[in-house]
Amino acid sequence: xxTLKFRIRMFIKYKGLIRELVSRDLKLKYxxxxxxxxxxxxNPLLVMIVMTVVFSAxxxxxxxxxxxYLLIGRMxxxxxxxxxxxAMNSVTGNAALLKKTYIPKYIFTVAKVTSALVDYAFSLxxxxxxxxxxxTPFHLSMLLIPILMIQLYIFCLGVGFLLAELNVYFxxxxxxxxxxxxxxxxLTPIFYPIDILPxxxxxxxxxxxxxxxxxxxxxxxxxxxxxxxAKLFVGGWVFALAMFAIGLSVFQKHKDNFILYI
Numbered sequence: 001x002x003t004l005k006f007r008i009r010m011f012i013k014y015k016g017l018i019r020e021l022v023s024r025d026l027k028l029k030y031x032x033x034x035x036x037x038x039x040x041x042x043n044p045l046l047v048m049i050v051m052t053v054v055f056s057a058x059x060x061x062x063x064x065x066x067x068x069y070l071l072i073g074r075m076x077x078x079x080x081x082x083x084x085x086x087a088m089n090s091v092t093g094n095a096a097l098l099k100k101t102y103i104p105k106y107i108f109t110v111a112k113v114t115s116a117l118v119d120y121a122f123s124l125x126x127x128x129x130x131x132x133x134x135x136t137p138f139h140l141s142m143l144l145i146p147i148l149m150i151q152l153y154i155f156c157l158g159v160g161f162l163l164a165e166l167n168v169y170f171x172x173x174x175x176x177x178x179x180x181x182x183x184x185x186x187l188t189p190i191f192y193p194i195d196i197l198p199x200x201x202x203x204x205x206x207x208x209x210x211x212x213x214x215x216x217x218x219x220x221x222x223x224x225x226x227x228x229x230a231k232l233f234v235g236g237w238v239f240a241l242a243m244f245a246i247g248l249s250v251f252q253k254h255k256d257n258f259i260l261y262i
Contacts, residue, residue, distance in 0.1 A: 014107050021111035025086075026118060041125040044075045048130065055191045062193050065223060067130050072222060073190035073215045075123045080156055080211060081181050083116035087160025088167045088174060095262035105255050106248070109164045113156050120149065131222070139225030145218070151236045152214045158243030161251040168254075168261050188212055210239035 048071040055070070063069050090108040091098070098105065124145070131138065166173045187201075188211045194202055205212050213236040217228040227233075 014104060017103070018107055018111050018114065021108065022115045022118065025111065025115035041122060041129070044071060044078070044123045044126040045129065047074060048126070051191055062196070065134055065136055067134055068127070068136050068223060069219060070191055071127055071130055072218050073188070075120065075126070076152065076215050076218055077185060077188060077190055077211055079116060079120040079123075079152065080159075081185075082119070083113045083156045084159045084163055084181075085174075085177070086112040086116055087156070088163040088177065090160070091164045091168055091258055092171075092262050098259065098262065105258060106161065106251060109160050109251070110157065113153065113160050116156075117149065117153050127222075136223070137225065139221070141221045141225050141227060144221055144227070148214060148217050148221070148236070151217075151240045154240040154244050155210055155214070155236075158240070158245070158247035161244075161247030165247075165251045165254055165258075168258050184209075184211065188215065190215070210236075210243070213239060 048067060051070055051074065052067050055066075087109045090112045091105055094108045097103065130136075163173065163177060187205060188209055189197075189205070194205065194212075197205070213232050217232050217236060220226060220228045220232070
C-alpha cells in the first residue's frame with residue numbers, strides 16, 4: 001500500500017509535466033498543418049467514406065447503418081494502435097532527457113497514450129457528423145461513452161507500458177507489433193459482421209479479443225441505444241485492469257535498467 005501511495009503522490013507531483021508533454025505532442029502533430037485539429041475529424045471521415053465504398057457491397061446488407069458501424073470500429077481500433085505505437089517509443093525517444101535528470105519513466109508513456117486519447121476525443125466529432133447525416137438517433141445511453149473511453153485508455157496504458165519496456169531491449173519489437181496489430185485488426189469485426197465467421201473463430205474472438213469488447217460496447221450504446229450486456233461491460237474492465245497490472249508491473253520491474261540500454 002505504501003508503494004501505491006508513493007506512486008500516486010509521484011503522479012500528482014508530475015501531472016504538470018504530463019500536461020506539458022501532451023500539449024507538446026499535439027502541437028508537433030499539427031504543426032504546419034493547414035487544417036490543424038480539424039484533421040482529427042476529417043481523417044476518420046475520409047477513411048470511413050473510402051471503406052464504406054469498398055466494403056458496403058459485401059457487408060452493408062447484413063449491417064444496419066453501416067457507415068456508423070464502420071466508423072465506430074475503425075476509430076476505436078485506430079486509437080488503440082496509435083496510442084500503443086507512440087507509447088512503444090516513449091522511453092527510447094526521451095533518452096537524452098532521462099540521462100540528464102530524474103523523471104519517473106512511466107510519465108512519458110502516460111503522456112503518449114493521453115495525447116492519443118485527446119485525438120480520439122476529437123474524432124468523436126466525425127461520429128456526430130455521420131450520425132446527423134445518416135439520421136441516426138442520439139440516445140441517453142451515449143452518456144456512457146466516456147466510461148468506455150476510460151476502459152480502453154487503461155487497457156492501452158497497460159499495452160503501452162509493456163511495449164515501452166520491450167522496445168528498450170528489443171528494438172525490432174516495433175516490426176513484430178506491426179504484424180500483430182495487422183492480424184488483430186482482421187480478427188476484430190471492424191468492417192464485417194461477426195456472425196459470418198466460423199463458430200470456432202467467432203467464439204475465440206468473443207472471449208479473447210479485448211478490442212471486440214470495447215467496439216461492441218460502443219456500437220450497442222450508439223446504434224441500439226441500450227446498455228451493453230454485463231459480459232461486455234465487466235469483461236472490458238477485466239481486460240483493462242489485467243493488462244494495466246501486467247504492463248505496469250513489468251515496466252516497473254525493469255525500469256532501473258533502462259538507462260543502460262537507451
